[in-house]
Amino acid sequence: MSNYFAAIFGAGIAGTAIALELQKHGKKVLLIDPHVSEESPGAPAALVNPATGRHARMSWEAEACMKALRETVEVVQKDHNGELLISDTGVIRPAISEKLAVNFRESLEKYEWPDGWIRWMDEKEVSDLNPNIAPNYGALFLDCGFTVFVDRYLNALRKHLRLNGAACRYEAARYESVPDGNAYRITLESGETATADHVIAAAGEQTPFFNHWQYLPLHRVKGQIVRYEADRDLNWDHAVSAMGYTLRRGKRDLVVGSTYEHKFEDLSVTERAAEQIHGKLAKMLPGIAEKVTIKGQLAGVRVTTPNKLPVIGRHEEHPNLCIYTAMGSKGLLFSSHVARFLAEHLVNGSPIPDELDTKRFDG
Ligand SMILES: Cc1cc2nc3c(=O)[nH]c(=O)nc-3n(C[C@H](O)[C@H](O)[C@H](O)COP(=O)(O)OP(=O)(O)OC[C@H]3O[C@@H](n4cnc5c(N)ncnc54)[C@H](O)[C@@H]3O)c2cc1C
Structure with missing residues (x-):
């Protein structure tokens, strides 16, 4: 034994x-x-973004967390000869209201962001980068953020x-x-x-x-994501995070999340969640929302503490x-x-x- x-x-x-x-x-x-x-x-993609919420708060021990995760990815990628495990293409956080733009700009001042992690983009820069993004008051771009192909x-x-x-x-x-x-x-x-x-x-x-x-006071929150296929190749590869998130995987694939369901009976996927997520996509990338079909839907649970x-x-x-x-x-x-x-x-x-x-x- x-x-x-x-x-x-x-x-x-x-x-x-x-x-x-x-x-x-x-x-x-x-x-x-x-x-x-x-x-x-498993989950086709998930986001790594240390500037979260409506105030783009720097998350807990962000620098150490990012460093440790990148080291792990590097170790695993080294002996994985196949496909890439992450897409190191950044995260854009468009400010879709004036208030959000104020919050986001404050975040740049308030936190000691490491060099090269985060920058402000005005509306024109956002539209040059990705014209599909909804009308906005500028955006934060996190060069440090990335997408992990979780499965x-x-x-x-x-x-x-x-x-x-x-x-x-x-x-x-x-x-x-x-x-x-x-x-x-x-x-x-x-x-x-x-x-x-x-x-x-x-x-x-x-x-x-x-x-x-x-x-332990552990709370369970159900969440769902939808995987879409667009009717054409999509010509950007960064993640978008506003009201939810959209992640890229493959030429035409978009992974969009997510719901927060505090009351639930089981882990089945629901049409209601699919509608909600499509609504999020329409708010983030309005033109794209009409050009996609659902390829899959997943439900999971986040465990949280107070x-x-x-x-x-x-x-x-x-x-x-x-x-x-x-x-x-x-x-x-x-x-x-x-x-x-x-x-x-x-x-x-x-x-x-x-x-x-x-x-x-x-x-
Ligand atoms: C919709 C949704 C979207 C999310 N998006 C993101 C995101 O973009 N970025 C991000 O960082 N996080 C995201 N999360 C959160 C992330 O998925 C969780 O924080 C993470 O999976 C928690 O890791 P874990 O190991 O605790 O649980 P899991 O990753 O769920 O792993 C638990 C494992 O335990 C196994 N298990 C269950 N019961 C037993 C048992 N009795 N014995 C042995 N093994 C068992 C399960 O099979 C499973 O493999 C998201 C979560 C949800 C629900």
């Missing part, structure tokens, strides 16, 4: 990120996920982990504590068993249902049970930087920032 430093439940954005960071520390990891493989379909990226990352020694098991499993010890026994559906010094719950929207984690930051750390009563979840809408941006804090903590005992720690919810 093998022994692992950590058994990680969930091979999505959080699980693969913490697996990679522990692997870099030379630790043996067991990555478990019953719903994915190294050839999984490719995660499949490549899982493969990278396996090739570098991680045990990846794409099947269901359960864990139980070993009597008189701190370790956990892992039993896989196939009957295989293992032990692990730590169990990390990184199961995305399923994490709040794990028995040990029900005391301070809108991820949660990592140890269980209040069972210190070797750990968690990494609640990345909200910024899963990619947060993933590697936050994983580094958790890995450093588990391997070297380094403190976890208070704003991320499970301790902020201890009773």
Whole structure:
């Protein structure tokens, strides 16, 4: 029976990120996920944008988050000979009202944006760059922003982990504590068993249902995206973020998101959401909205906490049970930087920032 430093439940954005960071520390990891493989379909594209919301606020530890994510992408891309995992083509945030233009300009002054990250474009520059963008009062252009082809990226990352020694098991499993010890026994559906010094719950929207984690105030918000095909080649490759976002993948493909559904019964895709998303596309790229047909629609759930930051750390009563979840809408941006804090903590005992720690919810 093998022994692992950590058994990680969930091979999505959080699980693969913490697996990679522990692997870099030379630790043996067991990555478990019953719903994915190294050839999984998944979200075709997602945005990495550190200037979010109506005020283009600089997101939490933006510089460190961007640096860590880019390092991860580089490592994975290097041994992935196939297609590109990201489209490093920036994000435009058109100010579609005067108020937004004021907010966006204030953001340029208010935050210490690293050189080369962000710039203002006047209306003419916006129209020269992409005449399809809705009438606007100028725009922020984030040269640092990029689009991740999430399905490719995660499949490549899982493969990278396996090739570098991680045990990846794409099947269901359960864990139980070993009597008189701190370790956990892992039993896989196939009957295989293992032990692990730590169990990390990184199961995305399923994490709040794990028995040990029900005391955390985790909120689930459903979201849907639509994949469209245009009737002609589209001649821009940056992402657009205003009222929602549109991302490019392929010559004619547009991925448009997303809805925020706080009350929902299941994860099925709905016509109502498709209409809402088409409305967003029409507001961002009015001419294009009439020239597209729906090619697919996906629903998922964002997990969030009251301070809108991820949660990592140890269980209040069972210190070797750990968690990494609640990345909200910024899963990619947060993933590697936050994983580094958790890995450093588990391997070297380094403190976890208070704003991320499970301790902020201890009773
Ligand atoms: C509509 C929508 C649009 C979004 N757009 C963006 C965006 O543009 N940019 C961005 O950065 N983020 C975006 N997000 C957020 C992003 O998807 C999440 O932050 C991110 O996926 C969270 O990562 P995770 O690993 O916690 O969960 P996931 O990526 O969902 O991974 C969880 C994994 O756990 C597995 N699992 C479930 N149950 C178990 C179990 N019992 N045992 C083992 N494994 C299990 C699942 O199969 C899954 O593979 C969006 C989310 C939604 C819903």
